[in-house]
Amino acid sequence: MILSEAVEAYILHKRSLGMGFRGEAVRLRAFVQAVGDRNMRLVKPEQVLRFLEGKGPITSFWFAKDYTLNPFYRYAIARKYCLKSPLPLSMPQKPEMFQPYIYTNRDIERLIDAADSRHRYVWLLEPHTVRTLLLLLYGSGLRISEALSLNLADFDAATGVLTIRETKFYKSRFVPVGLDLVGVLRNYIEQQWPGPRRSDATPLLGTQNSERILRQTAELVFKRLREEAGVSRSKDARFQPRLHDFRHTFAVVRLVTWYREGKNVQRLLPHLSIYLGHARLRDTQSYLTMTTELLEQASICFEQYARPEVPHV
Numbered sequence: 001m002i003l004s005e006a007v008e009a010y011i012l013h014k015r016s017l018g019m020g021f022r023g024e025a026v027r028l029r030a031f032v033q034a035v036g037d038r039n040m041r042l043v044k045p046e047q048v049l050r051f052l053e054g055k056g057p058i059t060s061f062w063f064a065k066d067y068t069l070n071p072f073y074r075y076a077i078a079r080k081y082c083l084k085s086p087l088p089l090s091m092p093q094k095p096e097m098f099q100p101y102i103y104t105n106r107d108i109e110r111l112i113d114a115a116d117s118r119h120r121y122v123w124l125l126e127p128h129t130v131r132t133l134l135l136l137l138y139g140s141g142l143r144i145s146e147a148l149s150l151n152l153a154d155f156d157a158a159t160g161v162l163t164i165r166e167t168k169f170y171k172s173r174f175v176p177v178g179l180d181l182v183g184v185l186r187n188y189i190e191q192q193w194p195g196p197r198r199s200d201a202t203p204l205l206g207t208q209n210s211e212r213i214l215r216q217t218a219e220l221v222f223k224r225l226r227e228e229a230g231v232s233r234s235k236d237a238r239f240q241p242r243l244h245d246f247r248h249t250f251a252v253v254r255l256v257t258w259y260r261e262g263k264n265v266q267r268l269l270p271h272l273s274i275y276l277g278h279a280r281l282r283d284t285q286s287y288l289t290m291t292t293e294l295l296e297q298a299s300i301c302f303e304q305y306a307r308p309e310v311p312h313v
Contacts, residue, residue: 001081004029004037010075020279027068040082048086058092066091100248101241102291107231108138114229125221126208132188133205133218137243139181141250141276144243148213152193153200157186164277173277219243251276251284256293 007028014021034051035043048069052062066087073085103111115130125133136147146164154163160182162175177185185204192206203212222243226232232240254272258265273284 001040001076001079002037003035003040003043004032006040006076006081007032007072010072013075023064024068027065028072031065031069040076043082043086045086045088049088052088057095059095060098062092063094096238098239101233101239101245102252103138103231103241103246103249107229107241108134110229110231111225114225118225118228124207124217125213126192128188128191129205129207129213130221130225132184133213134246135181135184136205137246138250139184140175140177141247141254142175143247143277144215144218146277148203148205148215148218150204151200152189152198152202152204155185155189155204157182157189171277171279173274175275247276252291256291 011021011025011028014024031051035047052065052069054061069087070085073082073087076082077085111134112131115127115134118127118130133147136142137144140147140162142162142164149165150162154165155161156163160177160179162177163172164175165172189198189204193202193210197210205213207213207217219242226241251272255265258268269284270281273281276284278284
């Protein structure tokens with residue numbers, strides 16, 4: 001069996017089961033390119049190992065590729081496309097596990113102050129645009145790509161609802177935001193887009209040249225801003241705070257708030273998943289980093305459940 005034919009048959013099989021299988025399909029097709037499109041029985045273990053290792057140090061991507069190839073070869077062997085798997089039997093040591101950065105209120109204040117204090121021509125974006133982007137991410141939990149894709153027509157200032165159109169899982173959703181954030185967005189629109197310059201296709205967030213902001217630009221500006229504000233992990237840390245970590249922060253803050261209010265968090269968790277635009281509830285779990293504060297609130301909640309107060313007679 002030719003490798004590319006087996007890969008395409010496997011992708012079709014997985015999608016027939018209702019799986020999106022997009023990331024896995026990309027990795028499998030990259031595997032074909034890396035080892036050559038040949039009879040599966042001629043693929044050598046050293047070729048597979050080179051594909052897994054790539055260039056540079058071992059990262060989590062090694063394990064993602066291995067995780068994709070293992071079931072593919074089980075599928076192929078079961079159908080006698082090949083006799084055995086060329087995947088390595090031993091695994092390298094896993095790299096340091098990534099932990100998202102959860103921003104504190106003090107972090108947010110320092111970032112906003114740094115954005116407001118910069119001269120407009122120093123940054124690639126206007127200070128008021130940087131401030132609005134940060135507050136939008138912090139107050140809505142949007143993905144950075146979703147925030148940058150918003151048009152003026154996607155913000156209903158009367159109801160405070162953002163329309164997120166066909167994003168990561170090709171679905172649209174409505175995202176209601178708080179009154180404070182609504183006020184921030186209204187003021188920004190008046191400042192950034194005076195009346196004659198507006199249309200429904202105008203981006204909500206724009207550059208100094210009134211163009212849509214590229215993700216690379218936003219990431220670069222945030223890196224400079226974070227360094228100036230002194231919001232960082234230790235200098236030798238492998239992972240520094242990112243724009244995407246505002247999404248993690250939003251999820252954790254929401255959970256902590258629910259615990260403090262005595263809400264049924266398990267019952268409300270599906271609502272958070274829908275709000276964040278996840279296809280499955282388990283996708284939300286990766287955002288629920290166990291901060292000290294969250295663990296304390298969960299512990300208090302459990303203790304009250306396990307040891308209810310004895311009513312006075």
